[in-house]
Amino acid sequence: MVFWKKLFSNSDTVATSETTEAGNGLLNSDSDNSDLPQIVFSTDRELDLYELEELCDRVGWARRPLKKVKKAINHSFLVVSMWEVKNKKRRLIGFARATSDHAFNATIWDVVVDPTFQGRGLGKAMMKYAITQLRSEDISNITLFADPQVIDFYQRLGFILDPEGIKGMFWYPD
Amino acid sequence: MVFWKKLFSNSDTVATSETTEAGNGLLNSDSDNSDLPQIVFSTDRELDLYELEELCDRVGWARRPLKKVKKAINHSFLVVSMWEVKNKKRRLIGFARATSDHAFNATIWDVVVDPTFQGRGLGKAMMKYAITQLRSEDISNITLFADPQVIDFYQRLGFILDPEGIKGMFWYPD
Numbered sequence: 001m002v003f004w005k006k007l008f009s010n011s012d013t014v015a016t017s018e019t020t021e022a023g024n025g026l027l028n029s030d031s032d033n034s035d036l037p038q039i040v041f042s043t044d045r046e047l048d049l050y051e052l053e054e055l056c057d058r059v060g061w062a063r064r065p066l067k068k069v070k071k072a073i074n075h076s077f078l079v080v081s082m083w084e085v086k087n088k089k090r091r092l093i094g095f096a097r098a099t100s101d102h103a104f105n106a107t108i109w110d111v112v113v114d115p116t117f118q119g120r121g122l123g124k125a126m127m128k129y130a131i132t133q134l135r136s137e138d139i140s141n142i143t144l145f146a147d148p149q150v151i152d153f154y155q156r157l158g159f160i161l162d163p164e165g166i167k168g169m170f171w172y173p174d
Numbered sequence: 175m176v177f178w179k180k181l182f183s184n185s186d187t188v189a190t191s192e193t194t195e196a197g198n199g200l201l202n203s204d205s206d207n208s209d210l211p212q213i214v215f216s217t218d219r220e221l222d223l224y225e226l227e228e229l230c231d232r233v234g235w236a237r238r239p240l241k242k243v244k245k246a247i248n249h250s251f252l253v254v255s256m257w258e259v260k261n262k263k264r265r266l267i268g269f270a271r272a273t274s275d276h277a278f279n280a281t282i283w284d285v286v287v288d289p290t291f292q293g294r295g296l297g298k299a300m301m302k303y304a305i306t307q308l309r310s311e312d313i314s315n316i317t318l319f320a321d322p323q324v325i326d327f328y329q330r331l332g333f334i335l336d337p338e339g340i341k342g343m344f345w346y347p348d
Contacts, residue, residue, distance in 0.1 A: 064278070072277035077249075099273045099281065103246035104238070107273065107281050107317075131345060140347055143281075145317065148339035159343040165322035168342025169333040171305060173314055 037086040039093075039122060041129045045079040051092045059112050073097060077106060077137075080130045082113070082122060093117045094126045098134060098142075106134050108144040127157050145170075211260040213267075213296060215303045219253040225266045233286050247271060251280060251311075254304045256287070256296060267291045268300045272308060272316075280308050282318040301331050319344075 049066045057063070073079055082094030093114040100106035108130060113123040134142055145168050146154050151161060162168075223240045231237070247253055256268030267288040274280035282304060287297040308316055319342050320328050325335060336342075 068277040072275035072279075075251075075274070075276040097275070099275050099279065100249070101246035101271070101273050101283070102249040103242045105246075105273065105281075105283055107279075109275070109279055135347065142345040143319065144343050145340050146343050148341070151341055151343070154343050157345070159345045161341055161343055163344050166319050166342060166344070167322070167325055167335055168340060169318050169320050169325070169328050169335055170337050170340070171316040171331070171333045173309065 035087065037084055039125070040083050040085055040090075041126060042081045042083065043079060043133060044081070045073050045076070047073065047079070047081060047092070047095075052095060055092050055095060055114060056110075056112055058114055058116075061112070075099075076109075077102060078130060078133050080126060080133065082126045082129075084117070094122060096126060096130050098130065100134070100137075100139060102137070102139075104139070105141045105143065106139045108142065111144075111150075123153065124157060127154075131157070209261065211258055213299070214257050214259055214264075215300060216255045216257065217253060217307060218255070219247050219250070221247065221253070221255060221266070221269075226269060229266050229269060229288060230284075230286055232288055232290075235286070249273070250283075251276060252304060252307050254300060254307065256300045256303075258291070268296060270300060270304050272304065274308070274311075274313060276311070276313075278313070279315045279317065280313045282316065285318075285324075297327065298331060301328075305331070 049069055052069070053063065053066065076097040077100035078098040080094075080096045081092060083090045084093050085091075094112065094117070096108055096111040098106040098108045108127075111123070111127070113126065131142060142159075144154065144159065146159070155161065223243055226243070227237065227240065250271040251274035252272040254268075254270045255266060257264045258267050259265075268286065268291070270282055270285040272280045272282045282301075285297070285301070287300065305316060316333075318328065318333065320333070329335065
């Protein structure tokens with residue numbers, strides 16, 4: 001666990017046990033062999049916003065003003081990023097963040113995984129990492145708003161749809 | 175608008191135009207006549223937590239540790255309270271709060287109106303006040319999780335259920 005520590009400034013940048021659960025040969029977080037690609041997770045919110053924008057471009061999201069993205073990241077309770085680290089270079093391949101009242105509730109937003117890294121369990125690993133981080137802060141009610149095509153994905157992670165008939169609702173300006 | 179200004183320390187304690195929309199004789203926010211009951215709204219988060227607990231008791235909510243409630247209020251983006259002011263005394267009759275990333279999204283939690291004040295349009299007025307406050311901060315995506323019995327209430331306020339199939343999901347600890 002030496003190599004990635006050099007790359008990340010934030011001490012809470014850890015490859016937790018969740019990373020190994022997604023193990024498929026990519027994950028070598030306990031190895032110092034920098035020739036093998038590694039997948040690491042971070043809660044460091046000092047992200048290159050252009051790199052994040054590129055990631056979001058790759059999944060076809062509408063672009064948003066970087067100034068507002070920066071503000072949203074700064075005011076999120078949790079920011080999670082996922083990186084491929086290879087030959088001492090790191091590449092952003094996943095992102096998610098959560099708003100929270102720091103006490104009871106958190107809501108996860110902007111979950112994105114690089115399409116070329118999808119289907120390997122990495123999105124699941126990143127979400128488990130996020131849940132672990134929120135649970136470590138004693139947040140017990142973790143919520144999100146899921147697009148129809150990812151409802152199954154979240155259900156497999158233990159998220160419940162409309163529990164007791166509770167419905168997600170949205171208000172938009174006219 | 176003199177009377178309630180004396181009662182509230184926070185300068186953003188205002189009875190907005192929304193208050194008058196719920197007018198039914200209770201709302202006299204432009205009057206200095208303190209014999210008539212007035213309904214006023216506030217964003218002041220310096221609330222008496224015991225008074226808030228009493229209000230929540232009246233709607234049958236499970237009690238929560240006040241220390242956590244205080245933390246949640248402190249870390250909410252918006253805290254809205256509704257008061258009946260009569261004979262220079264104020265009484266907490268409504269409450270809501272919202273978490274947010276301060277940029278794109280807000281999620282409204284803990285909406286409560288004193289049962290003896292329900293059915294007069296005051297919950298609607300309080301929610302409109304909350305929406306106005308969030309809109310004034312340029313938040314465009316206002317969300318909430320609605321119990322089945324209040325879905326109609328929020329729909330009348332313009333909230334949309336499961337837009338484009340987006341579903342609210344919850345994760346709880348085992």
